[in-house]
Amino acid sequence: MEDPKTVVKTEPRKSLLVLFIMGLHGLIIGGIITFVSADGNTQMAEGVGWILISVGVLCMLLYGWARRQTLNRKREQKPGEKY
Numbered sequence: 001m002e003d004p005k006t007v008v009k010t011e012p013r014k015s016l017l018v019l020f021i022m023g024l025h026g027l028i029i030g031g032i033i034t035f036v037s038a039d040g041n042t043q044m045a046e047g048v049g050w051i052l053i054s055v056g057v058l059c060m061l062l063y064g065w066a067r068r069q070t071l072n073r074k075r076e077q078k079p080g081e082k083y
Contacts, residue, residue: 024060028056034049
């Protein structure tokens, strides 16, 4: 069984990676849906594409905010303690 301290220290990195991947996924799939459905008469698909793009942008903003917080926390820690 893993040490709980080790799991807690590595978990934010995994969560940030998942958030980044989901943000990219939302942007790519949303862009594909929006631009492919723009030539036809499919307003619902175009709306779904814009929603996916906005969720992707939101994920990327949250990723940047969380990444900045982790870097600030690393800078504030004492020289002898590990993050």
